Amino acid sequence: MTLDLSSLQKAVSSLERAIKVASSQITGEVDTDYEEVIRAGVIQSFEFTYEVCWKFMKRWLENNFGNDTVDGLSKKELFRVAAESQLIKDVEVWIGYHEARNKTSHIYDEDKAKDVYDAAVQFINEAKDLLEVLKAKND
Secondary structure, rough: OOOOHHHHHHHHHHHHHHHHHHEEEEEEOOOOOHHHHHHHHHHHHHHHHHHHHHHHHHHHHHHHOOOHHOOOHHHHHHHHHHHHOOOOOOHHHHHHHHHHHHHHHHOOOOOHHHHHHHHHHHHHHHHHHHHHHHHOOOO
């Protein structure tokens, strides 16, 4: 069954645009309300894009290997199966993004916000790679 990848495409594009705007508006430490709002937008876009990415990994695996293979897997196990299926390259990198995503519900200090923002900037390349792999394997 072919997956409709349009929502993943939109999420990746949205995060890419948010990062582009942020990189042109935030030149150092976030020290203004304006910069803080821009960074928050990138973090929110990262949260959404990360969620869409792992759900598409799961859907692809279910479609190709059956629900029994995927049901009940933790995110870490899901990433391992996705790597074995060559959807992603580095399980540990994706586990790091999962941990960054978990931090987003606890962002009350500058250091955590910076860490998650930095993860989002790195994540865009992984999200784009996943999208391209899914397009190639989408049959």
